[in-house]
Amino acid sequence: MKLVSHYHGNETLRKSFMQLAFDIFGIDFESWHELGYWGERYIPFSYADGDRIVANVSVNELDFIIEGKSFKALQIGTVMTHLEYRNKGLSASLMNHVLDMYEGKYDFMYLFANASVLDFYPKFGFEELEEYQYSTRISAGQGGFDLRKLKLADDLHLIEKIVYGRVPISKTFSTNNSFGITMYHILNIFTDHLYYHAEEDAVVIFTKENGAVQLYDIISTAPVNIKNIIDCLGDIDKIEFHFTPDDSNLQYQCVPFKRDGALFVKKGAGLEFPRFVKHPFLSEA
Template sequence: MKCSIHGSTYDFYKNYQQNDVLRDRLNLLAGNTFGGLSFEKWYREGYWTGKCMPYTLFDGNDCAANILASVFPVVLNNEKKTYLQLGTVMTAPKYRNRGLVRFLMNEILKDQKDNCDAVYLYANDQVVDFYPKFGFTEEREYQYSRPVFPKKGSIRKLQVDDPGDRNIMEKRIPCGNPYTLIEMPDSTEFVMFHCLTFQKDNLYFLPEYDAVVVAKQENDTLHCYGIFCEDGSHLEDIFSVAAEENCSRVCLGFTPKDSCLFEAEQSEEEDTHLFVFQGKENIFKDNKIMFPVLCRT
């Protein structure tokens, strides 16, 4: 539809990901804004579903501004909720400071806020003063870590483009992560986005535990972003097998269901700030938790 913003006319589209022309323009802006980011492989391989809705303004052939609105089912303490995450907020340079993101934000909140229990987003350092204008407040996430003692075991690196390895992933990832406190069931498409992009070199299979592990070791620390399997009884063994010989600590990209053996520290992720919409549910006020990294958009 046509819309007028501060005297200029734009084409406003939402949930249009099946439109090849518009999606190509979105990918171009995403690549220019976020260092080569593209949603094309994710879409072509059938993972981009209606749970992730682009809200975008176009000016002729230009993709001017965009926000993705992603719907997540969430289970916490056996309570089922629906959360809305806003992500990939971007504006082409020549369209900045024209109120385009404000327009998109208002449209999303008008459409979605009454259908969900919470709304949240991640912002970079440059826009921390922007989101409070829409009723968002900054919250702190807490990351959990513990010592790890490496041991030999069967582990194999997965190649996401190998049909056999992809089959393993597509069987295990829908099982979910049995070790996380904040469950996000039916989120395979979002996990696969990370597996196809940012985490494609960090995928492993541990056949003894029938588990797919998304992890990366940096120096003596194993960063474990997710574990996908049916059996939730071998966490310490999975860490030990996934860790390299010089590893002494594991740091989680999710909140553990059983945190008694872990240490919690305030997350200090560079250039990343969590904002939660006021007036809706806010699970961060009284809990030292974090959303699973593999469910960020």
């Protein structure tokens, strides 16, 4: 076996990686790659047995915005091992390689672990941290500017322009340079939940469940007035945010966020991860 990385230009290794990701997680990277969204900021570090990818730890290079300041962040994801190659220490070896490669180069390293591996990442210096979700109550049926439902077949260029030129959604806590991850979510998860707010020139991503809106993202190339967005969401009385809002004109309730698994963070010397924040859903790898 050999350790390989930066191989998305190698068709054989890339397709083997994609097959492993599909087999383990059901992740389909094909259209994401074909449309050019697998950029230089997404890097798999893998063990290859010949031309077959058998274990992997990927990194996403992005930035945190914390209280208006930018910090280098590294999100780890797609940690996987082929069933035939497990219990050989391959994932641990790749994790140590990544940590060595990026030691001192990033302010924060972090990942989202599922419930079955919560005891794995503390061995590498990661600390489990609690997230918090914000919600607000509003008066139903306020009306406002109409939203236009987007279709990928017709509106992909518009979506790309806004995603690649976006400004951080929150100065309190958000991410930047995460366009590749965001486009994966748009292509594979939220295809039927994309809307355009022409007045704010924003892509709005939300679902409605039991009279409440799950607001996943507001993507724009300039700061928006969230109240203008909320006013056009229709007959609802509650909005739950899947990012950290910082519009002081709204009254928020903040409660611990429960996910299937946990957020783990490894901090640089002298740095603290902010409390009472929610990592943006569309930046999760």
